[in-house]
Amino acid sequence: MTLKFAGIRRKTEFSPNHVVNDLLIINQTGDALKALGAEVTMYDEGMITPETMKEKLIFSMAQGPLGSHTLSKIEQRGAFIINSPRAVMNCYRINMVKLLPRAGIPFPRSVIVSTDSDVDARQAGFTTSKLWIKRGDVHAVHKEDVTLANTDEEELNLLKEFHQRDIKEAILQEHLDGDTVKFYAVRESDLFHWYYLNGVYHTKFDEKNLCDLASASAEALHLYVYGGDAIIGRDGSVTIIDINDWPSFAPVRERASQHIAHLIYRKAKEHVD
Secondary structure (H helix, E strand, O other): OOEEEEEOOHHHHHHHHHHHHHHHHHHHHHHHHHOOOOOEEEEEHHHOOOOOOOOOOEOOOOOOHHHHHHHHHHHHOOEEEOHHHHHHHHHHHHHHHHHHHHHOOOOEEEEEOOOOOOOOOOOOOOOOOEEEEEEOOOOOOOHHHHEEEOOOHHHHHHHHHHOOOOOOOEEEEEOOEEEEEEEEEEEEOOOOOEEEOOOOOOOOOOOHHHHHHHHHHOOOOOOOOOEEEEEEEOOEEEEEEEEEEEOOOOHHHHHHHHHHHHHHHHHHHHHHH
């Protein structure tokens, strides 16, 4: 039996600085599924509706609230979806900052605040005014959506700017000193790739610990195709600071598309059987 898939391309507004790379990884995944004998029809995130989507097997990079809610309705009809819309919405920061610490993942102190409130960092439990201000819903759409503020005034100005853009909630997150590493992975495969996003100290650390924490984070969020960022402290500690649903995999795209396609094909076949 030929498996018939729908592939959902991410809306470009949710691919800041990665429009081409995001398009390439999902297209190459579709090509790899075709090479496995599947039929693949591609859709754009902004165009899908429960009425027009007839396929029951779906691989999706949709990330926006509307696309995720649409796919949730389709999933409720019995469709198979990787990554599931539930997993995607778990990556919205207002959800992620609760789920990862609850799962025992080392994660920076984070507080959810309303963007129309006058927030005092000290009252929120922070001991320094140097904080990351991050929009609470989807990942960054504009460069200001994830900004390091050095003063109380900068924090309040950023929150007001979010509010003017109709972003209701934001995350105040402690700044951790260390090296930032970026990683990409596919569950139930041996693909795990990391590199220094900015390396100052290049402190030695346990790479297996990074891999294990990334895997545990993905499991807590119910992700199969994922990436993220971590801080390596000067003592070699690993702290997860962000998890992304289906990133671009740009440094390892060819290899990743094969692993993703094989995972999707295998899981879909299990679902059908």
